[in-house]
Amino acid sequence: MKIETRCVRAGYEPEEATGAVNVPIYATSTYAYRRFGEHRGWEYSRTANPTRSALERAVAELEGGADAVAFASGLAAIDAVTNLLQPGDRIVASDNLYGGTYRLLETITARHGIATTFVDASTSDLLSAAVTGTTRLILLETPTNPLMQLADIAAAARIAHERGILLVVDNTFLTPVFQRPLELGADLVVHSTTKYLNGHSDSVGGIVVAGTHELGERLHTIQNNVGAIMGPFDAYLVLRGLRTLAVRMAAHEANGRALASMLAHRRDVARVLYPGLPGHPQHDLASRQQGGFGAMISFDLGTLARARAFCDATGIFLLAESLGGVESLVCHPATMTHAAVPPAERERLGIGDGLLRLSVGIEALEDLEADLVQALDAAGKA
Numbered sequence: 001m002k003i004e005t006r007c008v009r010a011g012y013e014p015e016e017a018t019g020a021v022n023v024p025i026y027a028t029s030t031y032a033y034r035r036f037g038e039h040r041g042w043e044y045s046r047t048a049n050p051t052r053s054a055l056e057r058a059v060a061e062l063e064g065g066a067d068a069v070a071f072a073s074g075l076a077a078i079d080a081v082t083n084l085l086q087p088g089d090r091i092v093a094s095d096n097l098y099g100g101t102y103r104l105l106e107t108i109t110a111r112h113g114i115a116t117t118f119v120d121a122s123t124s125d126l127l128s129a130a131v132t133g134t135t136r137l138i139l140l141e142t143p144t145n146p147l148m149q150l151a152d153i154a155a156a157a158r159i160a161h162e163r164g165i166l167l168v169v170d171n172t173f174l175t176p177v178f179q180r181p182l183e184l185g186a187d188l189v190v191h192s193t194t195k196y197l198n199g200h201s202d203s204v205g206g207i208v209v210a211g212t213h214e215l216g217e218r219l220h221t222i223q224n225n226v227g228a229i230m231g232p233f234d235a236y237l238v239l240r241g242l243r244t245l246a247v248r249m250a251a252h253e254a255n256g257r258a259l260a261s262m263l264a265h266r267r268d269v270a271r272v273l274y275p276g277l278p279g280h281p282q283h284d285l286a287s288r289q290q291g292g293f294g295a296m297i298s299f300d301l302g303t304l305a306r307a308r309a310f311c312d313a314t315g316i317f318l319l320a321e322s323l324g325g326v327e328s329l330v331c332h333p334a335t336m337t338h339a340a341v342p343p344a345e346r347e348r349l350g351i352g353d354g355l356l357r358l359s360v361g362i363e364a365l366e367d368l369e370a371d372l373v374q375a376l377d378a379a380g381k382a
Ligand SMILES: *Cc1c(COP(=O)(O)O)cnc(C)c1O
Pocket: 073, 074, 075, 076, 098, 100, 101, 141, 145, 170, 172, 173, 191, 192, 193, 194, 195, 204, 205, 206
């Protein structure tokens, strides 16, 4: 079945009692035993809850995984993945990760004796060279945030598997509609469901999809022992979001492509970072590895003053962190999502004071375009 069909039906069949076509919100913390020593398959909602389990089945199915575990946030999901490791193990990660992931690895994970080497993962040779004898896990985001650099997932999987270590891909930006890392050899996929999977900016959550039952089991155990579960109300919202994921992604992408090309034609925009542009250095890899280019676009206005004037002038594009909702957002990474990255490191990466990132929503293209044009004109006067 095609992904559009699977989005609508994944993870749930009408239940016996009523035939309800949607999974109920099982607002329950605990479950009555049938009799002494005999439960009905459900014991306590930290361990499992039917609404959450339906979401886990759905996302596992869409990503082509064996199992999935839904968490209270994307960062809780990534933290659980790091809990597969032991003190002394090392992680190799992309060097322009989501700011919160960088902060998690540099603070909490490092304090637990698990150090991370950050590397430009857009070059497979650099990635390979960064892996040492104690590396146990490679963590990639592709495309990266906010610089839109790609990593070759199949090449990274070969590097990981030659050395018997895990490859984890954060697939938040593209979703299984446009990219399925497990099919390319990854062992685990993580998502901030806060973004496209839920898609309506009304819930925070995360999920890890495991390629094997064994890894899924280990993650369920970690979650049960730590407790950062997704609640049933949020699981319901994300399930509802999934039903329209394919049509939303198509609408996001159509707007994203058109706006990236409009920005690329403007003289007052220094550079536009979008893998769908033929001028993107990894456009070929993007066309090969991805089923679509997504709707995240970064571009540079050169100075803080212009970036500020642009953000002050937009009307439809709301100035906010986060991404992947139906509404269009603009974000200034240096002062917002990437404020935790030290200025020198930001400079080295190319996350300058003039860089802006758009999460293009599903509004009418002409309205979005008009909003950007008038904000660019306003920025030009700053
Ligand atoms: C938002 C985000 C996260 C973190 O997810 P939360 O739900 O905010 O904890 C991780 N990775 C990427 C790519 C993200 O965009």
